[in-house]
Amino acid sequence: MTDQGCVNLRWALALFDGLVEGGMRHLVLSPGSRSTPLVLAAQRQPALTVTPILDERSAAFFALGVARASGRPVGLVCTSGSALAHWFPAVLEASESGIPLVLLSADRPPELRGWGANQTIDQTRFFGVHVRAFHDPGTPEDSPGAGKLMRALGRRAAAESLSDWPGPVHLNLPFREPLVPGVDCRAEATQVQTAVQPPASSHRLGLAGNRTLEAGSRPLTVGLTSQCSGRGLICCGPGDWTADGAEALWQLAARLGVPVLCDPLSGLRFGFGSGSVSDHRLTRYDSLLRHPATAAALKPDWVLRFGRAPVSKTLLGWMAEVPTILVDAGRGWSDPNHDVRLKIDADPAVFCAWLADADLELGTSDPDWLAGWFQAERRLERFATEYLDQAPWCEGHLIRDLIARLPEGEGLLCANSMPIRQLDTWSGRRAQPLRLFGNRGASGIDGQTSTLAGLNAGGVPTTALLGDLSFLHDLSGLTALRTLQRPCIVINNGGGRIFDYLPQHGLPGFETLWRTPVAVDLGALAQTFGLIHRQVSDGAGFQQALSEAIQSSRPGGLIEVVIDADLSRRIHRDFWQTVSRLGDDT
């Protein structure tokens, strides 16, 4: 008689062979019975690191972090029923941000679906338009071609997750009982030639979007020359740049004679020195554009924008109505102002290299244009430094210290809402590389602590900067922080303080219904999850806590930064108001 448990296992083994051939090295699983063949197969695949995490929501954000840090497709396994629904928030972020995930949901076989069986829901096309591909290969069978099919499906799913539009891919995998093979079952993973595989990230960089540049270069050049006339600027939104790509960007900026506005999540503010060409980077635009005369004087005729929309609402509002060329390798069309005249499906680095060499009459002949930007940036940099030097300690000082002190080449995960905006304002630049991470695809409050653990597991030692609500939204993630070498910094200012800056501020019920502070003692919480807890409320305390957390060989733990939110708000308001009134002599 057929040993169905053995058939299930062989089926799953072939699938993982293909996934590993396609670049997968890490699998995150949540416990369950129906998923047993997948777990047994993963155990037998030596190329895979397997991490078990109880809460599927946390597991998925952890996988997202591993994939972000490693550039490789990361697998997720869960059992049937509501389990896969917990993945959805991280799937949305992966879809919007273009992060390769391979979702492997176990399912009941067709004869039990829709018949009221236990832990059974309709899992077919569960993630709708939010995955790049969906596959349901049916139940495992002992047929001659089965192994070949599943291995091919594994390779294909990995490739689909890494294509020129990277993102999540869903495989729904029904299994019949028995789920555990008999003692006579012989089933092993194939020795996969992992060494000869190209790293997944180069795959993405090398192939993405060349088509348009090759096949459509004539319409492209006509489009570019017709739009890029007069004074321009380059705006780099959230994205992934390599050193080579950045070098091509600087060459292009020099050739066009335009400034490069660098979003904090572009990664270009830290490291990526411009080598042979002068530095065209600007990082203070969110502040300097609050000065009306400067904002008016620096208004461009055209914008060349890379990647997703920038974090700064000031910048985005100011760029409205300016004709824009958008370059993005993915299928995203990030144009909330509806100003894009030309969308180019290309990897930004490939595009920069092509355009820097192209024989096109583009760009800015006005030499005062660049000089005006640099002068404004330097003035703002000087003013911000002087302002912070005399202001009471607040997030600005914290971010300045943090950017200065994080070790070279390491990572910083910055949460949405206030932290990323404050980082945008205060980070400035630094010479040493630093990898900036942020879940800005869906910009959710969710999954931050799990993403942090995943980034560290993915090979980039990463520190986090979170707000208290964001931290508390992902309590399950705390179980994965115990062994991290880098700290999780939580700005505890009593709830969602971004609302203090919005028109909702001061409405009746504001505290309860918008700001929503959570009454939890972070010290007790840290103790519960075995995290070292350091509470600080000033610069000296923060610097010491950060040094201890980073330099020690012990886990980084939790650094709780107690901030007086009302004071902080006054400082920020005063800073912006002073900037807006700066005279020409400063």
Next chain:
Amino acid sequence: MTDQGCVNLRWALALFDGLVEGGMRHLVLSPGSRSTPLVLAAQRQPALTVTPILDERSAAFFALGVARASGRPVGLVCTSGSALAHWFPAVLEASESGIPLVLLSADRPPELRGWGANQTIDQTRFFGVHVRAFHDPGTPEDSPGAGKLMRALGRRAAAESLSDWPGPVHLNLPFREPLVPGVDCRAEATQVQTAVQPPASSHRLGLAGNRTLEAGSRPLTVGLTSQCSGRGLICCGPGDWTADGAEALWQLAARLGVPVLCDPLSGLRFGFGSGSVSDHRLTRYDSLLRHPATAAALKPDWVLRFGRAPVSKTLLGWMAEVPTILVDAGRGWSDPNHDVRLKIDADPAVFCAWLADADLELGTSDPDWLAGWFQAERRLERFATEYLDQAPWCEGHLIRDLIARLPEGEGLLCANSMPIRQLDTWSGRRAQPLRLFGNRGASGIDGQTSTLAGLNAGGVPTTALLGDLSFLHDLSGLTALRTLQRPCIVINNGGGRIFDYLPQHGLPGFETLWRTPVAVDLGALAQTFGLIHRQVSDGAGFQQALSEAIQSSRPGGLIEVVIDADLSRRIHRDFWQTVSRLGDDT
């Protein structure tokens, strides 16, 4: 110029007017900016109780609990982006279990969807086949019919959530800025005549499924008479019975001369005494069917089954191949064995009343049939009592105590996996009513502490019986337990012990990949969330802790029951083995 913030608010007020007219009394919201018009409107609707909960996943399970306890549609509000994805696990449970939820997701307006705007994903038909209806009324407009439309939509959404197939309904609600109205805005909720509304539950009971009984009674009677020949039994799965419905059920059982096997989640084991007729209830079938001779002797010729499939796998396996008539008001077709010959879309109570009066030749002429069942039940009841009296303290004793001591008419939420199976085995019956709750629609590990808080907020003082993993899967829910009058009882046995009873037990990596214990000190965890913590490990300790938690006017807190899982497994195994070998003389 139009005050768009005021238009938004009036639009939202009209929607809530309709929802309240349709029966809604409770709204659960998570913080956000885009949802501001909904929050402002909810504040102004005096018939609504508003509960803010940070984590949308917890918020949705809380709403599920309120809806279960109150029988009314409960509203959920969240902001745009990934927020609504966190609702999905609870939406699945609501869909499978037929619980009325109205999902109100705020969204960006169409001009920002798909254009890379912040916190924007495709929310259209987000819940796919898992909601009863989806509506997108577009952006608020200041047109003459707008108020009427939105009020009608509110009534309709509530009605759809309560129809003969109750469940979640999704309204996706885009808003344009500004989100806060100007100071001159005049907008108030309408005084809704809430007093004259029929309670939602009677709506459900009264209307559900009568159609089939009226219009199709001839095919129905032919179907029934052809199937129900010989010795039969009634099996009541998870469901909601009223006292009148139960009385109709007992009348029917008496007329047919058949036993009634009562799943713990049928609610029929506790209270619902059979009044004028003798008691046909059986609760020990999971144990007694493990005795091979008894199982063979009591095999029926037909089964009349109400509601979802029963918890007991023993029962379900034993009923396989027996022709079955399924009565369910919803569209569910709970027949994992594929034995249903006739599915009747009717409320079980309505069906019982109809069939008890119908002039049909049905049922069992064999008087030994009922006697055999009662004898087996009594024997098992006696044996189980004697067995527990001499066995080391374990879950059986705990459940016996718990069932005996919970106050009349209160609730017990029982988690999936081990707790519900052990309750099935050991609960027996009791004379006083007790409402049993369990999320058995999707049977997930998820949302238990939030559901507990919701049940209590919905008007039924409810105690919970959870395992440690289930408890830890819903950490966000702990923020809502602080003020509960009833305790959350957690059986801490070091991970997912159901796997100890499955073939996975003892596989390599079993502890790490299947049982997955989480290293968290529950005492510290309780302290973090401000919960009273009582740790017990024997009968006296448990009884005292339970008395204190229930009788005191202080919040119930957390009762941690430390169980030696290996000993517990040995006791259960030994009990079943002894049952299977019971002689005829016992």
